[in-house]
Amino acid sequence: MASEEQVKNSAFDTEAANCLVKELRGTVVAGKTKSYEWRVSQLKSLLKMVEERDKQICDALFSDLSKPEMEAFIHEIALIKNSCKVSLKKLKEWMKPEKVKTTLSTFPSSAEIVPEPLGVVLVISAWNYPFLLSVDPVIGAIAAGNAVVLKPSEIAPAMSSLLKKLLEEYLDNSAVKVVEGGVPETSALLEQKWDKIFYTGNGRIGRVVMAAAAKHLTPVVLELGGKSPVVVDSNVDLTVTARRIIGGKWACNNGQACVAPDYIITTKQFAPTLIDTIKQELLKFYGEDPLNSPDISRVVNSNHFARLSKLLDDDRVSGKIVHGGQTDKSSLKIAPTIVLDAEEDSLIMHEEIFGPLLLVVTVEKIEDGIDFINSRSKPLAAYIFTNNKQLKQDFVSNISSGAIVVNDISLHLMVDTLPFGGVGESGTGAYHGKFSFDAFTHKKAVLHRSFLGDAPARYPPYTAGKLRLLKALLDGSIFGIIRALFGFS
Amino acid sequence: MEDDHGMRRSVEELRQTFKSGKTRGVDWRKSQLRAILRLIEENKDNLYQLLQSELGKHPVESYRDEIGIVKKSVDLALSCIDQWMSPKKGWLPLLFLPASRKLLSEPLGVVLIIGSWNFPISLILDPLIGAISAGNTVVLKPSELAPNCSSFLAKLLRVYLDSKAIKVIEGGREVSNQLLQYKWDKIFFTGSVKVGKLVMAAAANHLTPVTLELGGKCPAIFDSLPNADIKVATKRVASGKWGACCGQACIGVDYMLVEQKFATTLIEELKKTIKTFYGDDVRNLKNMSKIINKFHFDRLRNLLEDPAVANCIVYGGSFDEKNLIIEPTILLDPPLDAEIMNEEIFGPLLPIITLDNIKESIEFINSKSKPLALYAFTKNENFKKQILTETSSGSVTFNDTMIQFACDDLPFGGVGQSGFGRYHGKYSFDAFSHEKAVLERSFYFELDPRHPPWNNYKLEFLRLAYNYDYVGLVLLLLGLKKPLSS
Numbered sequence: 001m002a003s004e005e006q007v008k009n010s011a012f013d014t015e016a017a018n019c020l021v022k023e024l025r026g027t028v029v030a031g032k033t034k035s036y037e038w039r040v041s042q043l044k045s046l047l048k049m050v051e052e053r054d055k056q057i058c059d060a061l062f063s064d065l066s067k068p069e070m071e072a073f074i075h076e077i078a079l080i081k082n083s084c085k086v087s088l089k090k091l092k093e094w095m096k097p098e099k100v101k102t103t104l105s106t107f108p109s110s111a112e113i114v115p116e117p118l119g120v121v122l123v124i125s126a127w128n129y130p131f132l133l134s135v136d137p138v139i140g141a142i143a144a145g146n147a148v149v150l151k152p153s154e155i156a157p158a159m160s161s162l163l164k165k166l167l168e169e170y171l172d173n174s175a176v177k178v179v180e181g182g183v184p185e186t187s188a189l190l191e192q193k194w195d196k197i198f199y200t201g202n203g204r205i206g207r208v209v210m211a212a213a214a215k216h217l218t219p220v221v222l223e224l225g226g227k228s229p230v231v232v233d234s235n236v237d238l239t240v241t242a243r244r245i246i247g248g249k250w251a252c253n254n255g256q257a258c259v260a261p262d263y264i265i266t267t268k269q270f271a272p273t274l275i276d277t278i279k280q281e282l283l284k285f286y287g288e289d290p291l292n293s294p295d296i297s298r299v300v301n302s303n304h305f306a307r308l309s310k311l312l313d314d315d316r317v318s319g320k321i322v323h324g325g326q327t328d329k330s331s332l333k334i335a336p337t338i339v340l341d342a343e344e345d346s347l348i349m350h351e352e353i354f355g356p357l358l359l360v361v362t363v364e365k366i367e368d369g370i371d372f373i374n375s376r377s378k379p380l381a382a383y384i385f386t387n388n389k390q391l392k393q394d395f396v397s398n399i400s401s402g403a404i405v406v407n408d409i410s411l412h413l414m415v416d417t418l419p420f421g422g423v424g425e426s427g428t429g430a431y432h433g434k435f436s437f438d439a440f441t442h443k444k445a446v447l448h449r450s451f452l453g454d455a456p457a458r459y460p461p462y463t464a465g466k467l468r469l470l471k472a473l474l475d476g477s478i479f480g481i482i483r484a485l486f487g488f489s
Numbered sequence: 490m491e492d493d494h495g496m497r498r499s500v501e502e503l504r505q506t507f508k509s510g511k512t513r514g515v516d517w518r519k520s521q522l523r524a525i526l527r528l529i530e531e532n533k534d535n536l537y538q539l540l541q542s543e544l545g546k547h548p549v550e551s552y553r554d555e556i557g558i559v560k561k562s563v564d565l566a567l568s569c570i571d572q573w574m575s576p577k578k579g580w581l582p583l584l585f586l587p588a589s590r591k592l593l594s595e596p597l598g599v600v601l602i603i604g605s606w607n608f609p610i611s612l613i614l615d616p617l618i619g620a621i622s623a624g625n626t627v628v629l630k631p632s633e634l635a636p637n638c639s640s641f642l643a644k645l646l647r648v649y650l651d652s653k654a655i656k657v658i659e660g661g662r663e664v665s666n667q668l669l670q671y672k673w674d675k676i677f678f679t680g681s682v683k684v685g686k687l688v689m690a691a692a693a694n695h696l697t698p699v700t701l702e703l704g705g706k707c708p709a710i711f712d713s714l715p716n717a718d719i720k721v722a723t724k725r726v727a728s729g730k731w732g733a734c735c736g737q738a739c740i741g742v743d744y745m746l747v748e749q750k751f752a753t754t755l756i757e758e759l760k761k762t763i764k765t766f767y768g769d770d771v772r773n774l775k776n777m778s779k780i781i782n783k784f785h786f787d788r789l790r791n792l793l794e795d796p797a798v799a800n801c802i803v804y805g806g807s808f809d810e811k812n813l814i815i816e817p818t819i820l821l822d823p824p825l826d827a828e829i830m831n832e833e834i835f836g837p838l839l840p841i842i843t844l845d846n847i848k849e850s851i852e853f854i855n856s857k858s859k860p861l862a863l864y865a866f867t868k869n870e871n872f873k874k875q876i877l878t879e880t881s882s883g884s885v886t887f888n889d890t891m892i893q894f895a896c897d898d899l900p901f902g903g904v905g906q907s908g909f910g911r912y913h914g915k916y917s918f919d920a921f922s923h924e925k926a927v928l929e930r931s932f933y934f935e936l937d938p939r940h941p942p943w944n945n946y947k948l949e950f951l952r953l954a955y956n957y958d959y960v961g962l963v964l965l966l967l968g969l970k971k972p973l974s975s
Contacts, residue, residue: 029855034878070943070951078955100898109889111899116881118904195905207693214689217682217703219909222696237932247940285941295941374508387932396927398510400595403926408588411928418590418926423597424674428698430924443911445884445899446877447892451718459728460766460776462549470553475564 012181017188020177024120024147027174034117034145039091042142042171046135047084049170050077056162057131064130064156065253066298066333075252076131079414083136086416086433087143094143094437097446114444117145118219119195121440124186124209126200127300128256128354130156133223134163137198138176140436146196147175151189153201154182155300194218196440200258202352203425221429221439224422225258225352226379230409231369231395233386234270241385241407242277245358246285248383248409250336254297255356256304259381259403259410262352263359265369271362275338279323282336290335291328298332299355305332308355316343324356366391370398378402378424383409402426493667499656500671503599503626506653513596513624515574519567521621521650525614526563528649529556535641536610543609543637544734545779545814554733555610558895562615565897565914566622573622573918576927588930594922596624597698598674603630603665603688605679606781607737607835609638612702616677617655619917625675626654630668632680633661634781673697675921679739682906700910700920703903704739704833705860709890710850710876711747711755712867722866722888723758727766729864729890731817735778736837737785740862742890743834746850749843756819756841760804763817771807771816780813780836789815789836792829801840848872851879859883859905864890883907 032038050057054077061067061076097112121141125134134152141148150167152160164178179185190197190212199209200223213220232241249261266274286293299305309327312318317339318325324337337357342348348359363369366386373382382401386392396404402422403412413420413432421430431439457466457473511517529536536556540546546554577592600620604613613631620627629646631639643657658664669676669691678688679702692699709726730742747755763769767777780786790808793799798820799806805818820840823829829840844850847867854863863882867873873887883903886893893899894913902911912920938947938954946965953961 031879068941068943070941070948073948074951074955078951082955100896102896102898109892109896111893111896113900114877114885116878119881203696206696210693210696211690214686214693217685217689217701217906217908224696240932243940251941287942293942295943392929396593397595400598400923401925403928406927406929407932408928408930411588411930412590412926415590415926415928418928419592419924420926423923423925425696428696442881442904443900444877444882444904445893445896445901447884447886447889447896447899448873449887449889449892451721451888454721454724457549458553458732459724460547460549460732462547462776467549467552470549470557475561 012179012185012188014188014191017179017192020149020179021120021192021194024149024175024177028117028119028147032172033142033147033175036092036095038172038175039143039145040088042176043084043088043091043139045170046139046142047081047088049166050080050084050135053166056166057159060156060158060162061131063158064127065256065300066296067253068295068297070295071251071253071297072131076129079132080135080139082414082416083139083432083436087139087437090434091143091437094434102447109447109449111445111447114446115144115437115441116444118440118442119146120149121146121196121198122149122151122189122192122194124151124189124197124199124201125153126258127153127155127159128253128258130159131163133200134159137200137221137431137436137439138167140431141196141198141440142176143437144440146440149177149179149189151179151181151186154180196220198429198431198439199223206427221421221431222427223258223420223429223431224380224425224427225354226377226422226426227262227352228259228379228381228383228401229369229373230261230264230383230385231366231373232264232266232270232274233366233384233388233391234267234273235387236385236407238273238277239281242274242281244385244407244409245278246281246336249358250282250296250356251285252410254299254334255358256297256300256354257410259413260354261358261383261409262379263361265361265363265366265372267366268362268364271340271360275322275340275360278338282323286336290324291326291331291333296333296336299334300332302329302332304355305329305334308334308353308357311348311351311353311357312337312339314346314348316346317348322360367394370394373399378422378426380422380426381405381410381412400424402430496658496664496667499658500599500628502653503628503656507596507598507626512621512626512654515570517651517654518570518621518624521655522563522567522570522618524649525618525621526560528645529559529614532641532645539637539641540610543635544607544781545777546734547776547778550732550734550776550778555608558611559614559618561895561897562618562913562917566618566918569915570622570918573915588928590929591927593925593927594623594918595925597921597923598625599628600625600675600677600921601628601630601668601671601673602677603668603680604632605739606632606634607734607739609635610642612679613642616679616912616917616920619912620677620921621655622918623921625921627656628668629655629657630665631657631659633659675699677910677912677920678702685908700902700912701908702739702901702910702912703861703906703908704835705858705903705907706743706833707740707860707862707864707882708850708854709742709745709864710847710854710866711745711751712847712865712869712872713748713751714866714868718868719754719758723755723762725889726864726866727759727762727817730839731763731767731777731837733891735780735815736839737778737781737835738891740884740891740894741835742839742864743860744830744840744842746842746844746847746853748847749845752821752841752843756803756821759819759839763804767817771809771814774814774816777814777817777837780815783813785836786810786813786815789834789838792832792834792836792838793818795824795827798823798827798829805837848875851875854880854882859903859907861903861907862886862893881905
């Protein structure tokens with residue numbers, strides 16, 4: 001096993017990565033990936049792949065995460081299909097140069113912004129939505145006319161090898177490649193010069209990726225995570241709120257999602273009512289024995305299982321468990337667990353949970369929630385359930401986060417007309433829909449001039465009159481120009 | 490130069506100011522923008538003088554490239570800021586109803602702007618206009634290589650602008666290094682590739698997004714033109730090479746590509762233009778900036794030291810070391826492996842490379858890093874199209890030079906080695922804003938199929954929903970459509 005591992009490792013080193021990039025650069029230089037026809041054919045193939053192989057995709061997701069088929073369908077397959085369809089429908093429009101106004105100072109001229117592919121791009125994806133988070137950026141890269149290398153996460157090995165197989169089978173291998181592997185392979189890839197790196201994962205690796213990118217001045221998109229809060233006011237429809245929170249927390253890969261609720265903020269007074277309702281609804285969703293429910297994903301591997309167990313085992317936390325807490329090491333399952341008012345200095349209050357544990361933090365007044373959130377790093381998403389208009393408005397304008405959803409959870413990522421991405425510690429750059437196309441596109445500024453209308457004021461020898469004319473031109477003031485031209489001012 | 494402690498206090502104060510929410514209000518933003526306008530209006534003469542003494546810029550040039558540009562940017566920002574700040578509402582699929590979505594531009598926080606010496610006023614104030622419009626607090630680090638302009642900014646910004654929100658920190662490399670240790674919400678850098686890499690590497694420690702405005706060798710393709718147009722075209726080339734800070738401009742023309750048979754005509758016309766514009770006596774050049782300092786003067790002189798390069802000089806080549814003046818200099822076909830053809834020149838030397846066919850220029854340009862700007866003088870529409878699709882650069886300007894900089898609706902920024910991120914006009918506002926996605930739902934109309942326990946009915950529901958097949962959905966809800974068994 002060890003020697004096999006070594007052979008695998010030595011198979012993809014810096015030199016191999018270099019060759020790979022060279023090959024792809026050749027494809028880009030030949031102009032193949034630039035044409036509308038190529039892009040459409042690849043997107044169509046992707047769509048066909050998803051339609052024909054959805055069973056295999058579901059199986060791989062089950063093997064890596066015990067992901068229920070329904071979840072696999074809603075969150076991965078359907079979203080990818082939608083992405084392909086939106087891109088196919090809109091691509092022509094996206095590729096069209098955008099005409100823009102020109103000013104008097106450059107008259108007569110016409111200007112446009114021409115979208116062009118960046119070149120050869122690298123997509124490094126994550127294990128929690130191993131299909132969606134791999135293929136969705138690839139769709140953007142292809143739609144924008146780039147050659148792309150995908151490095152799926154080695155922590156979801158079934159999906160990693162399926163992606164390699166499927167993308168090789170369905171897509172143009174001279175322009176789209178999959179490189180499997182872990183740290184050594186990723187390091188070899190990061191040493192290369194890319195025209196864009198799109199990374200989904202955590203802030204620690206995000207920093208490594210950006211530092212590597214700096215050596216080649218490569219722009220990056222970093223899709224990270226963070227502790228996404230949910231503020232729950234007391235005037236809400238309780239059942240709907242509880243169901244939406246459960247839906248966003250446990251019915252999304254059992255909390256292993258970058259936009260999953262990490263903690264709830266509610267008032268001391270309201271907390272018991274809210275927790276009771278969540279418990280009731282959890283019972284309806286997953287039954288008495290959630291560890292054996294087929295409708296909930298497992299923890300991805302024993303490392304993460306140990307990490308999550310450690311968060312719970314802390315003395316400052318274990319006494320605060322008000323629901324769940326059951327774990328089964330052999331099946332890597334952890335039941336939906338609610339922790340009420342863990343000590344501020346415990347690890348769980350500061351690390352992104354990324355699992356089935358949900359914190360409830362109580363405050364005296366619900367408005368205090370805003371300060372609590374603002375005292376921490378900017379999250380990827382911030383949620384609020386309320387019918388109070390003022391509170392809603394304060395929340396929306398005072399919380400800085402990648403996105404804000406009012407009265408629901410995670411739904412924003414299904415809206416392709418909203419950019420999806422973080423701010424501060426939750427990342428930089430955005431994608432989805434047209435934003436994916438833009439993430440992999442350079443917007444070239446183009447100015448067309450004719451030889452007419454040459455203003456002598458631009459050129460030396462300079463005179464006071466020229467200065468006046470220039471002032472008027474830059475001011476855009478017609479009268480000023482006329483005055484200057486006639487020497488009246 | 491401030492000590493580490495003072496710097497820390499300054500940055501901390503800016504963060505407190507940002508937290509107080511003061512900089513978010515549109516009134517604050519407008520008052521600061523107006524103050525910039527007042528600052529340049531009231532100190533115009535002083536600025537002309539400073540730019541003249543520090544860089545030898547003629548007042549007209551100073552107005553065109555620094556004062557006027559800043560004024561224009563402020564005017565635009567003042568007239569558009571309400572519109573820029575208003576949330577963008579948008580379309581949602583029926584399935585999400587009742588719901589609304591919008592995009593809200595919010596300030597990033599505390600930002601750092603590092604300027605460059607060649608346009609010491611506009612390359613600081615222009616990004617500042619974006620940062621203020623977007624509601625951020627700002628540290629400005631002007632270039633120490635234009636010390637008088639730097640101290641002008643340090644002294645006067647404190648007087649005219651809100652000093653609790655906008656600070657100038659002066660200094661050289663050491664101060665920059667110190668500044669880069671802090672956590673910023675955005676770093677906006679104008680300068681060289683080498684320093685750009687350092688800035689980005691430092692930013693990576695804090696996951697800070699960066700805009701890098703770098704440079705590169707900007708080519709000018711010169712196709713054979715009718716006689717009437719050659720005059721205008723050469724004027725524009727001359728002004729793009731020597732007219733803006735004596736070639737010390739990131740979008741200045743670096744070298745020219747021309748067909749062999751057309752080279753002589755071009756050179757003759759350029760010589761004439763140089764004489765009218767600048768004169769031909771290096772001791773008495775008019776309307777030309779000087780080289781910023783001895784270091785760059787020597788760097789430029791060294792580019793010509795190689796005899797193989799020196800032999801190619803067809804015009805100019807004189808130096809006035811005392812006044813740091815270099816004559817407009819034209820070189821014909823210097824060796825392609827010489828330094829002058831591989832480093833950004835950033836000075837008044839103009840190599841002209843001849844080709845058998847002008848179409849070869851595309852391949853020539855593609856063999857080098859992507860430039861910040863590409864200029865092409867041609868009337869051939871097919872060739873224009875070919876240039877647009879087959880080369881990559883920050884911008885392309887046909888039949889002129891430099892003026893893309895003045896076009897507010899065009900994004901200004903590079904690609905590849907010429908940098909990334911963009912500004913000017915609305916793009917400046919965007920460069921310092923985070924576009925927050927806001928989705929709002931009500932509690933009505935909760936769809937049961939969203940939640941487990943899962944079954945085939947729910948799966949079919951979602952299949953139809955994702956296809957926006959509303960007819961199918963209604964049929965399914967009414968029980969008139971059987972879910973597929975999976």
